[in-house]
Amino acid sequence: MADIQKIAIHASHKPRAQKALEELVGRYGNHKPEEADAIVVLGGDGSMLRALHQFAELGKPLFGMNLGTLGFLLNDYKAEGLYERVNAANGFEIHPLQMEARDTAGAIHNELAFNEVSLLRETHSSAKIKITIDGTVRLEEIVCDGILLSTPVGSTAYNSSAGGQIVPLNANVLPLTPISVFRPRRWQGALLSNKAVIEFDVRRAPERPVSATADAKEVRDVVHVKIQESRDVSCTLLFDPDNHLGERIFAEQFAPQ
Template identity: 35%
Template sequence: MANPDKPTALTLARRAVSLLARRRCEVLSDAPTATAARLHLPVCPDAASLAAQTDLLLVLGGDGTMLRVARETAGHATPILGINLGTLGFLTAASARQLPTVLDAVWAGGCQVESRSLIEARADLAAGPVAELALNDFVISRGALPRLIELEVRINGELLTRYRGDGLIVSSPTGSTAYSLAAGGAVVSPQAEVFALTPICPHTLSNRSVIVRLDARIEVRLATKRVETFLAADGHTCARLQAGEEVRIRRSRHAAHLVRLAGSSFFDTLRQKLNWSGSSV
C-alpha cells in the first residue's frame, strides 16, 4: 500500500514489487496503489480485505498513511511494516533507502512486532450517531473563528474540570509524540497504559496535560453555544458538535501491529527524530 499522492511512493512501490518477486513472494495490492503505480498484481478493493489475505502489509508513505492503514485494518492482526516517505515518521520502521535491508531483515527474522492500542470515540449527535477509531488521538477544537470554546471533562463519571481554550487533545500513548507534544503534552512510552488529555491554548495558565489510565472512560461535553466545534480522529474531521453534545472516548478492543527492526527502540527514535542529545544522526 502506498500514498497515491506521492510520486516517490509509487516509484518505491514498483521497486518493492520487484524485490519481493525475486523472493518468489505472492504480492497483492490495494486498488488505489495498483492503479496509481500501474502495478500488474492481484488487487483487493480496500485495506481491510488486503489485510485479511496477506501475512504482511508493506506501507509506503508517512505517519499519515500509517494512521489511515491502522484504522482501516482494525480487527486484523496482520503486521504493518512502514517505510517512511514523510517528515518525522514515528510510526514507520525505516527510510526508503533502507527498503532492501528491511526486507532482508524480515526474511531473516530480524524484526519484532509491537502492539499499539487503538482508541475509540462515540457520540449520539443531532446529526446522527458517531463511532470512530484512532491510533494517535481525538481532537475537539473550535472552527475558523478565533473564539474560545468550553469543554466539560469527566473521567469515569467524575468531573475533572472545564477547559476554556481552543480545544482538547485526547491521545493514546502512540499519539503522545503527535499533536499533543506540539501542544505541550508529555512524551509517553508506547508501553504505558495511559491516555494524555492536553488542552490547546488554555485560557487558564494552570491547565496542563493530565494523564489517566487507558481503561478510563472519558466524557467530553461541549458547553459553548454559537461557536463552530469539531471532532477529529487522527487529523481528519469526522463530526460537528452542537452545544450540550457529548463525546465518549475509551480504549478500543482493536490494536495496530507495527513491525520494528530488532535492536531499535522508542527512545532511539525520539533522539533521532527530535534531535535530542545523544543522537548519532
Template identity: 30%
Template sequence: MNYYIYEHENDVRNSELKQQIHQKLYHIVTEPTQADLIIVLGGDGTMLDAIHELHSYNIPFFGVNCGTLGFLLNAIRSPEEIPHHLEELEYITEPLLQATVTTKDDRVSTIQAINDFVIAKLDRKEWISMKLSKGDKEKAIQGSGLLITSAIGSTGTWANERGLMLPTGNNLIGIMGLSTGPFSTLVTKHDKDISISLESRRPIHLDIDTNRMTVENIKKVDIGLSPKTYQLAFLSKAGTSHFHNKRLELFTKKMAQDF
C-alpha cells in the same frame, strides 16, 4: 511470505529504494487479504494512512522509512533487509482510541479513531466550559476546545502543537487544551475512561482523525481505548528499541502532567 505494498503514488522521496523493493521483493500480492505482511513505503503520515485504510484486515504493518523522522518505521537500506518470516519481527500492539459521544438530543454513539479526537466549535474565539473527570479526580477548564491523542497519533497534530510524543505500549492518552489558559496538557494511563462534560451557548462538535468524520452538537464525551487493535512490526535485530526509545527519551525529558 506474501507482501502487500502500500504507498502514495505522488510521494517521490527515496524513489530508488522503492523501485528496488518493487523489483526484487518476491511474492507481492495485489490484495491485502492475500498478504501476511503489509509493507508501507513512505513517512509517518503514510503509515497512519495505511493504518486507517487497512487495520481491519488484522495484518501487521512493516514500515520502510522513506521520509524524515520515521518514528513508526524501520530504517532499512535495501530490499534484502525486509524479513522473509514473521518470526523475524518484533511487534507493538496498539489499541484504537474510543469515544462514547452524547449529543444535545441524547443520542449516544461509539466511535473509534487512530490518531486523535478534537472537541471544538466553528468559531474558536468563543469559549467552551469543560469538566474532565477520571474516577474521583476532576479538572474544570475553559477554552476553545481539546485535542485528545493516542500514542501513534502524537506524531501528528499533537507534535505540531508542541506536545510530547508518547511512548507506545503503555496505553497512554494525551489531552491538550486549545487556548485553555493555565491548563496545557495532561497524559494519563488508561485504567478508567475519561469523562468530558461540555457547556457552551453555541453548538460544539467532535472531529475524528482530522475531519475524517464529525459529530455535531455534542454535550458529553467519554474517552477510552477500544478493544480493537493493530500491530506495527519491527526488525528483531534492532528490536522495537529504536522506535520506543526515541519516543521515551523525548517524553521523559519533561514528563507531562497527569490528573
C-alpha cells in the same frame, strides 16, 4: 515474529513511493492484503496512519518504510532483503482510542484514533467544555481553543506540539492536553489511566460550536464526546531490531527544542 511468507505492499500516491512500489513488486511480487502474512507500507507517518485505519480489521502486522519526511512510525527504506527484515523485526502492539460523539442533531458518530482525539472550536468564540473522568466531574468548565486526548504513540505528535507530555509506550497512561487554555489559567492537562472513560460536554454548543476529530475523521457541532481505549482492536507495528519504537518515544522527551 512468526514465519512471514506472503507480503502485501501498500504505497502512498506520491511519486517517490510509487517508484519504490514498482521496484519492490518487481523483486518480490505483491499479495492481496487479506491473503498476506504482513503488510509493507511505503510513505510517511501519514501513510502509516491511514494504513492502520484501512487494515486494522485484518489483524495483519505492518512494516513501514519511510519515503516521507519524519518517518517516526517507519523504518528506513531499503529494497534489499525485505523478507529477511520483516521476519527479523520486533513487533509492538498498539490500541486505538474509541470515540463516540453526539452532534447537535442527535446523531451518533463512532470513530477510532491511533494518534489522538481532539476537540476544537469552530469559530472565533472560545470553546467551553466540561470534563468528566470515570463518572466524576473533574472540571466543570474549561475555556480554551480545544482539548485533546492522545495515545502513547500519538503523544509525540499533536499532543507534544500543544505542550502535552510525551509518555513511554509501556506507561499505560493517556495524556489529556488543553489547547490554548484561558481558564483555568494554570491548568496544563493530566495523565490518565488507559482504562479511564473520558467524557466531554460542550457548553453553549449552538453559540460556541466545537468539532471532534479522531485522527483525520472530523465530526462537526458536537455536544457530547466519550472516549476510551479500545481493547477489541489492536495493530502490530514491525520495526528493525535497531529501530526500537519505545526507545524513540522515550528519547523524544530529551530532544532539543
